[in-house]
Amino acid sequence: MTDRPGVAILGSAHRPHAWSYARALASSPNARLAGVYDAMPELGQSIADEFGVAYHQDARVLLESARVQAVVVCSATAEHRAHVELAASRGCHVLCEKPIATTLEDAQAMIEACRGSGVQLHTAFVTRFLPLVQQVRATLLAGELGDVIAMVGGNRGRPPLPPQYPQWITTPSESGGGALIDHSVHITDVMRHLSGREVVRVGAEVGSLMWDIEVDDMALMSLVFEGGMVASVDPSWSVPAGNPWDYDFYLRIVGTLGSLSLNDVAESLRLVSRHRGGGLRLLPFADDVDAAMVEGFVASIRAGHLLGPCAHGEDGLRALEVALAGYEAARSAATVTLPSPRPAHRAV
Amino acid sequence: MVTELRAGVAGAGFVGRAHVNAYAAIEGVRVVAVADPVLVKAERLAARVGAVALSDFDELLDAGLDVITIGTPSATHATLAIRALEAGLHVLCEKPIARTLADARRIVTAAEAAAGILMVGHVCRYEPDHRRAKDSIEAGDLGTVRMVSHTMTTSVPGWSEVGWLADTEQSGGPLVDLGVHSFDFISWAVGSPAVRVHAVGADTDAGPATYVLATIRYANGAMGLVEASWAHPVSHGFKVSTEIIGTDGRVSWDYDQIAGGVIHFASRDSIAFDPLSDRGFRSELAGFTHAVRTGAPSPVPAGDGLTALRTALAAAESVRTGESIDLTVWGLP
Numbered sequence: 001m002t003d004r005p006g007v008a009i010l011g012s013a014h015r016p017h018a019w020s021y022a023r024a025l026a027s028s029p030n031a032r033l034a035g036v037y038d039a040m041p042e043l044g045q046s047i048a049d050e051f052g053v054a055y056h057q058d059a060r061v062l063l064e065s066a067r068v069q070a071v072v073v074c075s076a077t078a079e080h081r082a083h084v085e086l087a088a089s090r091g092c093h094v095l096c097e098k099p100i101a102t103t104l105e106d107a108q109a110m111i112e113a114c115r116g117s118g119v120q121l122h123t124a125f126v127t128r129f130l131p132l133v134q135q136v137r138a139t140l141l142a143g144e145l146g147d148v149i150a151m152v153g154g155n156r157g158r159p160p161l162p163p164q165y166p167q168w169i170t171t172p173s174e175s176g177g178g179a180l181i182d183h184s185v186h187i188t189d190v191m192r193h194l195s196g197r198e199v200v201r202v203g204a205e206v207g208s209l210m211w212d213i214e215v216d217d218m219a220l221m222s223l224v225f226e227g228g229m230v231a232s233v234d235p236s237w238s239v240p241a242g243n244p245w246d247y248d249f250y251l252r253i254v255g256t257l258g259s260l261s262l263n264d265v266a267e268s269l270r271l272v273s274r275h276r277g278g279g280l281r282l283l284p285f286a287d288d289v290d291a292a293m294v295e296g297f298v299a300s301i302r303a304g305h306l307l308g309p310c311a312h313g314e315d316g317l318r319a320l321e322v323a324l325a326g327y328e329a330a331r332s333a334a335t336v337t338l339p340s341p342r343p344a345h346r347a348v
Numbered sequence: 349m350v351t352e353l354r355a356g357v358a359g360a361g362f363v364g365r366a367h368v369n370a371y372a373a374i375e376g377v378r379v380v381a382v383a384d385p386v387l388v389k390a391e392r393l394a395a396r397v398g399a400v401a402l403s404d405f406d407e408l409l410d411a412g413l414d415v416i417t418i419g420t421p422s423a424t425h426a427t428l429a430i431r432a433l434e435a436g437l438h439v440l441c442e443k444p445i446a447r448t449l450a451d452a453r454r455i456v457t458a459a460e461a462a463a464g465i466l467m468v469g470h471v472c473r474y475e476p477d478h479r480r481a482k483d484s485i486e487a488g489d490l491g492t493v494r495m496v497s498h499t500m501t502t503s504v505p506g507w508s509e510v511g512w513l514a515d516t517e518q519s520g521g522p523l524v525d526l527g528v529h530s531f532d533f534i535s536w537a538v539g540s541p542a543v544r545v546h547a548v549g550a551d552t553d554a555g556p557a558t559y560v561l562a563t564i565r566y567a568n569g570a571m572g573l574v575e576a577s578w579a580h581p582v583s584h585g586f587k588v589s590t591e592i593i594g595t596d597g598r599v600s601w602d603y604d605q606i607a608g609g610v611i612h613f614a615s616r617d618s619i620a621f622d623p624l625s626d627r628g629f630r631s632e633l634a635g636f637t638h639a640v641r642t643g644a645p646s647p648v649p650a651g652d653g654l655t656a657l658r659t660a661l662a663a664a665e666s667v668r669t670g671e672s673i674d675l676t677v678w679g680l681p
Contacts, residue, residue, distance in 0.1 A: 149550040150559050152499075152575060203546035203672055205563055205571045209494040210595060218495055220563045220571050222548045224670070230548035232561040232573055238495060238593045254559060256552065259501075259580045334672050335546055 005301050006034030006067040007294075010059060010083045011075025012043045013166055014097055017124070017290070018074035019047050021095075024291035025072075026051040031298040037062045038075070043166070059083065063090040070301055072124075072294070073097060076168040077175050081106040088117040095122040095297045099185045099323060100316030102176030107317040114313060120306055122297050123316030125189040127155070127249055128309040129292040132262045136253070137194055137309075145255030148195055153187040154234035157247040159211045170213045178215025180206055180326050183235030185319035188223070189311060190251065191233075192318060197225040199318075203335040204326035210238055221326045226340060244270075244280040353377045353637055356408050356437075358428055359419035360384035360393040362507055363442050363469070367417040370629040372397045377415075377637055383408040386509065409435045415640055417469075418442060421512045422519060426451035433462035438640045440633065442469040444528045445653030447520060449661060449679050452654040465646040467636050468653030470532040474635060475628035477606060478533060481592060481599050485537060490594025492568075493538050498530035499575040499589040499602075503582045504554040514578075516555040522576035523549070523560045523667070524660045530574040531564070531663075532648075532656040537592055540568035542659050542675050549667035552579040562663040574663070 007025050012018035018036075025033040037056045038044030048055035056062035063071070063086065070093040073083045080101050087094050094114060100123050101107040114121035127133060139145060160169045160182070168174040175181065192198065201224040206216045218238055223231040239246060250263040268282040296310045306312060325336040355371045357364045360382055371379045383402040384390035394401040402408050405428060408416070415438045418429045422444050429441045439459075445468050446452040459466035472478045485493055500522075505513045512518045519525050535542060547562035559579040564572040580587075589602035607620035635647045662673040 149552060149579060150561065150577075152561065201548075201670060203548070203563060205544075205565050207494075207569055207571065209569055209571075210593075218571060220495075220573050222546060222561055222563050224548050228550060230550050230559070230561055232548075232563065232575070234495075234497070234573065236495065236593075238598070240593070240596065240598050243598060254550075254577065254579050257581075259584055329672075333544060333674070335670055337670075 004030060004032050005069040005298060006032045007070045007072060007298065008034045008062055008068045009036040009047065010062070010071040010073045010087060011079060012036060012038040012047055013076040013079070013168055014074045015043055015166060016164070017097060020290040021072045021074065021294055022047050022051050024288065024294040028291070028295060028298065030295060030302070034065065034068045035062050059086055063087065063092060068092060070094070070297070078102045078173065081110050084110040084121065085113045088113040088119050091117060091119060093120040093301050095124055095294070096313070096316065097124045098316060099176060099181050099320050100313060101320060104317065104321060104324065107313070107320055111313040111317060120300055121313035122300070122306065123311040123313055124293060125186060125311040125315060125319070126289050126293045127186045127190050128193055128311060129289045129296065130249065130264060131287065132264060133190060133194070134309065136251070136260065136262060139260070140194055144258065145253060145260065146257030148229055148253055148255045150229065150254040151191050151195070151231040151251060153191060153231070153251040155183040155186045155247070155249050156234060156236050156238050157183065158239045159213065159217055159237040161211065161213070170215050172215055175215065177323070177327060178208070178213070179217050179235050179237040180204070180219040180221070181320075181323045183237075184219065184221055184233050184323050184326060185316070186249070187233045187235060188319040188322045189315055191223070191225070191231055192315065193309065193311070195225060195229055197227055197229060198340065199223050199225055199322045199338055200340045201335055201337050202322055202325040202329050204329040206327065206330035219326065219330070223322065242279055245282045351376070353414045353640065354380045354412055356381045356383070356411055356413040356416045357393075357419060358383050358405060358408055358416060360386070360389040361419065361509055363419035364417065365393055366626060366629040367419055367440070367633060368393055368397055369626055370633040373630050374634055374637055380413065381408055381411040405431070409437070413437055415440065415637065422447040422524070426454050429455050429466060430458040433458045433464055433466060436463055438464040439466045440469055440636050441466055441653070443653060444520065444524050444657050444660070445650060446657065447518070447524070449654070449658060452650075452657050453681065456650040456654050459646070459650040465639060466650050467639070467646045468648045468650060469632065470529065470648050470652065470656065471628045471632045472529045472533045473536060473648065474632035475624055476631070477601055477624065478590070479631070481590065482537060484599055485592065485594070489597050490592060490599060491596030493570055493592060493594045495571045495593045496534045496537050497573040497575075497591045498534055499587070500526040500530060501575060501577040501580045501584065502586040503580050503584065504558070504578045514554070516558065520660065520664070521555060521558055522578045523547070523557060523562070523664050524657070527560065527562065527574055527576040527660045527663065528656040530576065531659040532652060534564065534572040534574070535566070535655065538566045538568065538570045538572065540566040540570060541655070543567050544672060544675055545659060545663050545666055546672040547663035547666040550579065554578040557664065557667050560663065560667060562666070564659065
């Protein structure tokens with residue numbers, strides 16, 4: 001096809017994700033990987049080389065190419081705003097890594113910039129693309145559980161420490177925080193996506209209890225949504241060495257007509273091999289959700305509007321708002337009430 | 349040859365039956381009397397072990413007992429437990445220790461002054477799954493415990509006399525009835541007292557705040573999450589799910605996973621084998637009677653029951669007010 005949009009990786013500081021999105025773009029029948037930018041060659045060069053595209057140390061040079069219609073922003077969270085504004089100013093659609101920003105002000109500016117330029121802004125809430133989540137969504141939309149009164153969700157993982165992960169993820173000024181901001185946004189977003197409701201009150205406990213790092217590695221958030229639905233979120237980097245899985249996503253829902261629970265770790269095989277350390281390992285066989293999200297982004301670009309279940313920039317803003325309220329709740333040892341209803345933000 | 353311990357059971361409901369069976373399984377313990385205001389219930393239960401059936405608590409205290417189980421509705425615990433202590437008996441008081449903090453404190457005071465011991469029936473500490481987890485913690489498998497989540501989910505309890513348990517005013521709802529198990533177990537597992545709690549709850553057909561999520565902080569920095577629900581469908585059954593995360597490891601289990609067998613029938617519901625059955629009650633009462641025989645202190649003293657109840661009532665207050673509750677001051681005399 002000749003009209004496949006060119007999509008560039010704009011910042012690869014979140015290297016594991018940048019690599020995964022680059023792979024998805026490189027193998028997509030509907031898009032082209034159009035280059036990789038990162039200010040640091042050691043982050044960007046190897047990804048570009050692996051997928052046979054040009055590496056650029058200057059974002060402007062990459063975006064000047066007429067072959068770039070869209071970007072995936074995968075830089076350090078505090079740099080998202082600069083990269084999104086740059087892309088918007090060049091008329092490029094944006095898929096921005098989560099959390100969308102470290103401050104509400106930055107997130108709002110990013111939304112405004114994209115709206116002003118008439119380009120789409122997506123937030124990389126990959127969990128929405130899990131078939132499990134979409135199956136649950138269909139069940140809820142059909143009313144099979146009645147009114148949802150409660151949700152309990154978690155996204156736990158290993159600590160994102162060097163050398164596998166870059167230093168910035170555990171540096172507060174660049175990441176905005178630790179486990180709470182990093183993982184809770186996924187769960188908050190899924191709860192918003194499934195319930196169609198906004199969070200009105202947040203309570204949280206936060207601590208650096210597991211690993212010797214500057215940011216929080218453990219947290220529990222309690223949420224109250226419009227209409228009274230209650231929820232709890234565990235975003236902790238609490239997976240110990242030797243655990244048979246690295247990350248999980250689970251969700252339990254209670255409705256007036258039934259309850260359900262899902263756990264993506266269940267979709268795996270159990271392996272013991274002396275070549276893999278000897279202990280129990282789980283071998284997940286789920287589809288690549290990063291690829292599904294990238295395809296959703298590309299399809300939205302071609303459609304000229306954002307297609308479900310893609311997340312808007314505003315979804316990123318809402319989840320960030322809840323995460324920051326969580327930090328405030330933990331700091332003040334008090335619950336935090338969010339303004340309701342929210343000021344209107346219209347999507348492009 | 350050990351001297352026989354003479355046991356009495358007040359309350360012939362769910363817990364009374366479990367305790368009669370458990371006492372009967374312990375060598376050297378004989379259930380001599382069962383009392384319940386509904387005499388036919390007492391008779392039915394007493395007949396299982398050849399005990400006397402009574403309708404009056406005074407007669408039970410006069411039955412020549414050494415030990416007594418108070419397995420009556422929560423609001424009656426304080427009066428009955430204190431009278432039993434004053435009568436010189438060793439008392440196993442079912443959880444929650446009481447319905448109110450004032451009642452719980454009366455029990456604590458009476459237990460301090462009494463010759464006999466008072467043990468609170470926090471049976472989770474004796475359930476083989478929870479016990480094994482605690483042993484693993486004590487063996488150092490997990491390092492320092494940092495987070496515990498404890499979930500007890502079911503539908504509205506339908507088995508109590510004139511529905512006192514399902515009445516959230518009388519029983520305190522799932523937060524008090526189920527949650528005290530969780531609050532007690534987590535604090536025991538963490539090895540540190542709770543210092544803060546915030547909780548959110550939903551009203552359901554089962555009553556106000558019959559689904560609750562409570563987040564707890566402990567003095568040593570650890571966190572806990574308690575889910576207490578009567579809002580699940582009947583088909584969900586009664587489920588416990590636990591996860592304990594430490595600096596060096598993680599242990600987790602849930603009722604769906606620990607059943608060792610399952611039977612599917614052509615014409616009725618499937619049955620999963622129950623690996624726990626009455627093992628917790630048996631172990632609990634073995635611990636109680638052993639302490640009585642050896643003159644040891646109460647394995648679960650009244651103060652622990654008070655602490656679990658105070659945490660549960662603070663969580664209920666948090667659900668009502670939307671505020672975070674400081675447990676270093678809340679509900680203290």
